[in-house]
Amino acid sequence: MSGSCDYDVVVAGGGLVGGSLAVALAQTDLRVALIEAVPPDSAAQPSFDDRTIALSHGSCKILQQLGLWPLLRDSVFPVERIHISEQGRFGTALIVAAEQGIAELGYVIKGRELGHALWQKIGDLPTLDVICPGTVTATSQSVSSCRSLTVATQGQERRIETQLLVVADGARSALRAALGVGASRDDYEQTAIVANVQVAKRYTGHTAYERFTPDGPLALLPGIDGRYTVVLARPSDNAEALLQLDDDNFLQVVQSCIGMRLGRLQKLGQRSSYPLELVQTAALTTSRAVMIGNAAHGLHPVAGQGFNLGLRDVASLAEILADAARSEHALDAGAESLLAEYAAWRDQDQRNVVRFTDGLIRLFGRKGRMLAAGRGLGLAAFDLFPAGKRELARQTMGLGGRVARLARGLPL
Numbered sequence: 001m002s003g004s005c006d007y008d009v010v011v012a013g014g015g016l017v018g019g020s021l022a023v024a025l026a027q028t029d030l031r032v033a034l035i036e037a038v039p040p041d042s043a044a045q046p047s048f049d050d051r052t053i054a055l056s057h058g059s060c061k062i063l064q065q066l067g068l069w070p071l072l073r074d075s076v077f078p079v080e081r082i083h084i085s086e087q088g089r090f091g092t093a094l095i096v097a098a099e100q101g102i103a104e105l106g107y108v109i110k111g112r113e114l115g116h117a118l119w120q121k122i123g124d125l126p127t128l129d130v131i132c133p134g135t136v137t138a139t140s141q142s143v144s145s146c147r148s149l150t151v152a153t154q155g156q157e158r159r160i161e162t163q164l165l166v167v168a169d170g171a172r173s174a175l176r177a178a179l180g181v182g183a184s185r186d187d188y189e190q191t192a193i194v195a196n197v198q199v200a201k202r203y204t205g206h207t208a209y210e211r212f213t214p215d216g217p218l219a220l221l222p223g224i225d226g227r228y229t230v231v232l233a234r235p236s237d238n239a240e241a242l243l244q245l246d247d248d249n250f251l252q253v254v255q256s257c258i259g260m261r262l263g264r265l266q267k268l269g270q271r272s273s274y275p276l277e278l279v280q281t282a283a284l285t286t287s288r289a290v291m292i293g294n295a296a297h298g299l300h301p302v303a304g305q306g307f308n309l310g311l312r313d314v315a316s317l318a319e320i321l322a323d324a325a326r327s328e329h330a331l332d333a334g335a336e337s338l339l340a341e342y343a344a345w346r347d348q349d350q351r352n353v354v355r356f357t358d359g360l361i362r363l364f365g366r367k368g369r370m371l372a373a374g375r376g377l378g379l380a381a382f383d384l385f386p387a388g389k390r391e392l393a394r395q396t397m398g399l400g401g402r403v404a405r406l407a408r409g410l411p412l
Contacts, residue, residue, distance in 0.1 A: 009162060014034050016307060018166070025322075034132075050112055051110070058312070137152045139165065184280050185279055188277055196229055197266070199263055208221050280296075315405070316404050
């Protein structure tokens with residue numbers, strides 16, 4: 001279908017989002033190449049670390065349709081309830097899967113395990129061309145209906161042409177900048193500290209906790225055998241001191257935030273950290289190019305929406321291209337009409353999620369006794385409002401607005 005171009009689609013970035021898109025498009029007749037700078041089995045691979053990822057209900061459906069679920073089944077842990085509260089304040093909210101008519105709200109998995117399964121699947125796709133290690137070092141619009149790419153690989157350079165370039169190389173995307181597309185950055189002046197902890201007793205199983213504290217939010221994500229993943233956001237000027245605490249004192253900090261609802265926390269695992277910022281691209285598309293995943297939107301981890309939003313980018317773009325490939329005799333994957341359709345579809349969802357996550361940080365970050373009391377009343381009222389909980393559950397499950405076929409459990 002590629003006409004004078006080498007490929008219909010080139011995906012630049014083989015992380016969790018870019019790799020998922022390559023797997024999705026391999027189900028079509030499109031000629032697709034995936035370019036990734038760091039081999040997936042390298043310790044330097046930034047996309048496949050030990051951070052825990054919360055998979056929404058819709059994301060699980062997408063991964064099932066991509067054929068990844070058999071490879072993930074032994075690595076995922078179901079979440080049946082989400083408990084939301086604020087430290088030192090009355091009022092809580094509880095979202096329960098059974099009340100929404102489903103078995104689970106989603107699952108949690110380590111990024112490394114998801115990345116391993118993804119690249120195992122990529123290795124089984126004979127129609128997908130993989131250039132790894134490889135980096136797009138330059139790009140330009142050619143005189144034909146192609147975008148020209150210069151790819152550096154193993155000390156050599158090669159030139160390839162594609163109808164559509166998909167930019168999936170992360171929030172600090174060099175390729176996005178090379179395309180002349182700007183991005184805004186809003187530093188939350190917070191650092192996320194991530195570690196595993198063991199719960200001694202009163203293990204509540206499949207409940208995820210979102211706890212807002214005066215210094216930043218705390219998430220506790222459940223795992224096997226009473227283990228939880230802690231994601232603690234703290235002001236950046238205080239985070240380093242927390243990282244230097246011994247295990248017992250760090251556990252006391254977390255314990256003081258969550259209280260005794262999980263019993264005594266113990267057996268702290270290795271701690272890691274990363275800075276938090278909101279990144280928003282100035283445009284989702286440009287001439288024969290589209291930004292997806294963190295190259296389009298980098299979020300605060302509160303509510304665990306980042307990867308799920310990127311996976312919805314994947315499902316939407318794959319559906320648009322698959323439909324066009326079926327209906328057009330001579331497909332132009334980079335046609336302006338297709339890019340406009342993608343931008344219109346994804347813009348509202350991305351804006352909604354940014355407003356939701358950023359709004360939570362701003363709302364619970366405000367000081368004052370009256371504001372705190374109002375938040376407590378709001379949580380208590382929300383817990384008694386089934387329609388509101390249904391709508392929030394739909395949003396957090398990735399089922400709000402226009403839902404792609406893959407997210408509904410349907411093939412492309």
